[in-house]
Amino acid sequence: MNAQRLTALALIVAVLMAGCSSIGSLTGGGDQSPTPTAEPVETTTTEPVETTEPVETTEPTQVVKTAPGASTPSQPETWTKPEPPRDPENKLGDRINGAEFINKENGSDGNGYTDFDVQVNANTSMENVDPTPDVDGxxxxxxxxxxxxxxxxxxxxxxxxxxxxxxxxxxxxxFDAGTLSVRVTLYDVDHEFDDRYDEWTGTIEYSG
Known part of the structure; x- marks a missing residue:
């Protein structure tokens, strides 16, 4: 009887030990719980908005072409006789619109003028007027x-x-005192013959 009781007790102890071992394996490793993995956060980038400065517009500039050698004249101290036109040929047309005497200085006696200039209004545009080759006048x-x-x-x-x-x-x-006949002529320089394009005539009293 004692042997049977000891055997039974030994079995009970063995069963209990086996149960404790199973419980330990189930709860082993401590109370740590797995750390949840964070979901990736989707980010968006905004492209910079390109701004443009307002473009300032300007009125087109009119270009005035200048004939070779042309310049603003100045009154020389002394007068020399000018070079005459070279064997002029007539190409007369409506180029001179009108003329008048300006900068007039009255004579001491009140009759006529001792000095004057001439102001003329004309079309002097002469692009491609020379035939061979097409050369500006x-x-x-x-x-x-x-x-x-x-x-x-x-x-x-x-x-x-x-x-x-x-x-x-x-x-x-x-010139002597009296009425002077004044003629203004518009020419174009050419290789052999200067071309006469238009002329204007007027009279003025000169006091001498």
Whole structure:
């Protein structure tokens, strides 16, 4: 009987030990719980908005073409007789719109003028007027008094230009007092013959 009880007790102890071992294996490793993995956060980037500065617009600039050698004239201290036109040929047309006497100085006796200039309004645009090759013209004006050349002056290219033609006081000394016949002519320089494009005539009283 004692042997049977010991055997039974040993079995009970063995069963209990086996149960404790199973419980330990189930709860072993401590109370740590797995750390949840964070879901990846989706990020979006915003492209920068390109801004443009307002473009300032300007009015087109009119380009005025200048004939070779043309410049703003100045009154020289002394007068020399100008170079005459070279064997002029007529290409007359409506180029000179009008002219008038300006910068007039009255004579001491009140009759006539001792000095004056001529202001002329004309079309001096001469693009591609020379035939071979197509070359721009070189316009110039002359002023003749009583058929004597007193002024030669280069001109700018203008379709409707106003030009002041200087008459030097020394050039007037060769004339007697009285009525002077004044002729303004528009020319173009050419290789052999200068071309005469238009002319204007007027009269003025000269006091001498």
């Amino acid at each position: 070189e316009p110039y004006f002359t002023v003749e008094i009583n058929d004597k050349l007193v002024t030669r002056q280069d001109a700018y290219f203008r379709e409707n230009g106003t030009f002041t033609l200087n008459v030097h006081p020394d050039a007037l000394d060769q």
